[in-house]
Amino acid sequence: MAKRQFKAESKRLLELMINSIYTHKEIFLRELISNASDAIDKIYYRALTDENISFNKDDYYIKITPDKESRTLTISDTGIGMTKEELEKNLGVIAKSGSLAFKKENELKDGHDIIGQFGVGFYSAFMVADVVTVITKSIDSDEAFKWESKGADGYTIKAVEKDTVGTDIILKIKDNTEDENYDEFVDEYRLQNIIKKYSDFIRYPIKMDIAERKLKEQPETPAAEDNKDEQQDKQPEYEYVVEEKTINSMVPIWRKNKNELTDEDYHNFYAEKHYGFDKPIKHIHISVDGAVRYNAILFIPETIPFDYYTKEYEKGLELYSSGVLIMEKCSDLLPDYFSFVKGMVDSEDLSLNISREMLQHDRQLKLIAKNIKNKIKKELQTIMKDDREKYEEFFKSFGRQLKFGVYNEFGRHKEDLQDLVMFYSSTEKKLVSLDEYIERMPEEQKYIYYATGESNERIEKSPQTELVADKGFEILYFTEDIDEFAIKVLRTYKDKEFKSVTAGDLGIEQEQDKDDKAKEEYKELFEQMNSILSDKVKEVRASKRLKTHPVCFSTDGEVTIEMEKILNQMPD
Numbered sequence: 426m427a428k429r430q431f432k433a434e435s436k437r438l439l440e441l442m443i444n445s446i447y448t449h450k451e452i453f454l455r456e457l458i459s460n461a462s463d464a465i466d467k468i469y470y471r472a473l474t475d476e477n478i479s480f481n482k483d484d485y486y487i488k489i490t491p492d493k494e495s496r497t498l499t500i501s502d503t504g505i506g507m508t509k510e511e512l513e514k515n516l517g518v519i520a521k522s523g524s525l526a527f528k529k530e531n532e533l534k535d536g537h538d539i540i541g542q543f544g545v546g547f548y549s550a551f552m553v554a555d556v557v558t559v560i561t562k563s564i565d566s567d568e569a570f571k572w573e574s575k576g577a578d579g580y581t582i583k584a585v586e587k588d589t590v591g592t593d594i595i596l597k598i599k600d601n602t603e604d605e606n607y608d609e610f611v612d613e614y615r616l617q618n619i620i621k622k623y624s625d626f627i628r629y630p631i632k633m634d635i636a637e638r639k640l641k642e643q644p645e646t647p648a649a650e651d652n653k654d655e656q657q658d659k660q661p662e663y664e665y666v667v668e669e670k671t672i673n674s675m676v677p678i679w680r681k682n683k684n685e686l687t688d689e690d691y692h693n694f695y696a697e698k699h700y701g702f703d704k705p706i707k708h709i710h711i712s713v714d715g716a717v718r719y720n721a722i723l724f725i726p727e728t729i730p731f732d733y734y735t736k737e738y739e740k741g742l743e744l745y746s747s748g749v750l751i752m753e754k755c756s757d758l759l760p761d762y763f764s765f766v767k768g769m770v771d772s773e774d775l776s777l778n779i780s781r782e783m784l785q786h787d788r789q790l791k792l793i794a795k796n797i798k799n800k801i802k803k804e805l806q807t808i809m810k811d812d813r814e815k816y817e818e819f820f821k822s823f824g825r826q827l828k829f830g831v832y833n834e835f836g837r838h839k840e841d842l843q844d845l846v847m848f849y850s851s852t853e854k855k856l857v858s859l860d861e862y863i864e865r866m867p868e869e870q871k872y873i874y875y876a877t878g879e880s881n882e883r884i885e886k887s888p889q890t891e892l893v894a895d896k897g898f899e900i901l902y903f904t905e906d907i908d909e910f911a912i913k914v915l916r917t918y919k920d921k922e923f924k925s926v927t928a929g930d931l932g933i934e935q936e937q938d939k940d941d942k943a944k945e946e947y948k949e950l951f952e953q954m955n956s957i958l959s960d961k962v963k964e965v966r967a968s969k970r971l972k973t974h975p976v977c978f979s980t981d982g983e984v985t986i987e988m989e990k991i992l993n994q995m996p997d
C-alpha cells in the first residue's frame with residue numbers, strides 16, 4: 426500500500442508555535458541573535474576550507490538598532506546571508522533548520538558552536554512583532570532579497586538592493602494592548618539587559634548605539650581670576666553623545682585557561698552575575714571532557730543569603746548550552762544539601778527541547794550533577810584540611826544545611842556528608858570532625874560520646890557529662906536541634922557507635938562494690954524517693970556516673986531527654 430503523507434494546517438501550526446512554545450516573550454531576541462551568530466559561524470567554517478574567503482574577525486558583528494519613532498527593532502548581521510532558495514527553504518518551511526543541515530553537510534564534528542537545530546526559533550519574532558521583514562544577501566549570490574510576513578497569513582519574497590553580504594531582520598513591534606506592553610522592545614536599556622542575560626557569551630560582538638548624557642566640555646577662560654563671579658553663575662551643560670558599544674562579554678570566562686585567570690577575575694564574574702554581594706570563599710572551575718562534556722564555574726559563598734533558611738530560597742545553577750542561557754536556575758544540578766553553591770554550567774551535549782528552555786532527557790544532566798556534587802564535596806574537604814579558619818566560617822553559615830543533609834531522605838546522602846560535619850569538642854574546645862575524633866580515641870574507648878544541651882557552657886556544667894569527662898574521654902556537644910537527629914541516622918562512624926552521655930550503659934567499667942554498698946546503705950531512702958516520685962520518673966537509683974553532682978537524669982531507651990523535648994514541641 427502506498428503510504429500517504431501527513432498534511433499540516435500550517436497556519437494553525439505557526440500560531441501554536443508562536444504562542445505556546447516560549448514562556449518569556451523576550452526570548453525572541455535570544456533566538457534572532459543566535460541565528461545571526463550561526464550565520465557568522467558559517468562564514469568562519471567556510472573560510473577554513475575555501476581560500477577565496479578570508480575571515481577577518483573585525484568584519485563580523487551583530488548590530489541591534491531600536492527605533493522608538495518607527496517602533497521597529499532591527500537585528501543585522503554580517504553573516505553568510507541567504508539566497509532566494511534558502512529563504513524559501515529556511516523561513517518558508519516550519520521546522521526546517523538550515524543550520525542543522527549545514528552541520529551535517531560539512532560534517533562539523535567541532536561545530537558545536539552552531540546553535541540552531543529545530544528550525545522554529547525565527548518565528549518567535551512574531552510574539553512581539555506584527556510584521557517581520559528579512560533583507561538578505563548571500564555570499565553565494567549577487568542579488569539581495571526581501572522576505573516579509575505578517576505571521577500566519579504567509580510571506581512574500583522580492584528582489585531588493587543591498588550592498589553587503591549579510592542579513593537585516595526588521596521587526597515592526599506590536600502596539601500595546603490592554604494586557605500587554607511591548608515598549609520595552611524598543612528601549613535601549615531594556616534591550617541591553619536582555620542581551621546581557623541570554624547572549625552575553627555569543628562569540629561575536631553584539632553592538633548597539635548608546636546615547637549617553639555627558640558633561641559638555643567648557644572652553645577654558647583665560648582670565649579665570651577676574652571673572653570669578655561669572656564662572657560660578659554658569660550652570661554645567663550636558664549633551665547626548667551617541668557611541669557604538671559592544672554589549673556582550675563574548676569570551677566566557679569558563680572557556681578561558683584557568684592559569685590565565687586570577688581570583689579577581691572570578692570575583693568580578695561572581696559580582697557581575699549577581700550571585701551575591703559577598704566575596705565567595707572559594708571558586709571551583711571545572712572543565713570535563715569525558716562521557717559528558719561540560720564547563721562549570723561554581724562558588725561557595727561566604728555569607729548566608731538573607732532568605733537561605735526559608736521556603737523562598739531557590740537553589741540552582743545557571744545552565745548554558747554553547748554559551749546561550751537556557752535556564753536561570755537549574756535545580757537538578759545541585760543536591761539540597763549543597764543548595765548554597767552558586768554558579769553556572771555550560772555544555773554542548775545537552776538535548777534541549779524545542780523551546781530551548783528545558784531539557785529533553787536528563788541523562789546528561791544527571792551525569793553532570795553527580796560529577797559536580799563530587800567536586801564540591803572534595804573541595805570542601807580540602808578547605809577543611811588546608812584552611813580550617815575558612816572552613817569554620819563556612820560551617821557557621823551552612824553547617825546546619827549539611828547536617829540536615831545527613832538526616833534527610835532517610836540518610837541516603839550520609840556517606841557524602843559525614844566527613845564534612847563538625848561538632849564542638851569537650852577536650853579540644855573547638856569544632857572537630859568525626860574523623861579527628863576517631864583518630865584521638867584511646868583504645869579502651871568503645872563509643873563516640875555526645876551530650877546535648879542549649880549551649881556549650883551549659884553542657885560543660887551538666888552532671889551527665891561528668892563520668893565520661895572524668896575518664897578523659899572526648900565528648901561532642903550538640904547544641905542544635907538537628908544534631909542528634911543527624912547522628913541517629915548515621916548510627917555509627919567508622920564502625921564506632923554514637924552514645925549519649927545520658928545513656929544507661931556507657932560502656933565504662935566501674936567499681937562494682939561501691940555501687941552495691943550504696944544500694945544497701947541507702948535502701949530505705951531510695952524506697953522513699955521512688956514512692957514520692959513514682960509518677961514523675963521511672964526509677965530512682967544509685968548512680969555510677971556522678972562525681973561532684975548529687976543527682977542527674979538519665980534515660981533508658983534510644984531517645985534522649987533533649988530529643989524528647991524537641992519531639993514534644995512538634996505538631997502531631
Ligand code: ADP
Binds near residue numbers: 502521541543544547
Ligand atoms: P534554527 O536556528 O533552529 O535552525 P530558526 O527558525 O531560528 O531555526 O532558523 C531557521 C533557519 O533560517 C536557520 O537554520 C538558518 O538556515 C536560517 N536563518 C535564520 N536567520 C538567519 C540569518 N540571520 N542569516 C542566515 N540564515 C538565517
Ligand code: MG
Binds near residue numbers: 456460541544
Ligand atoms: Mg535559530
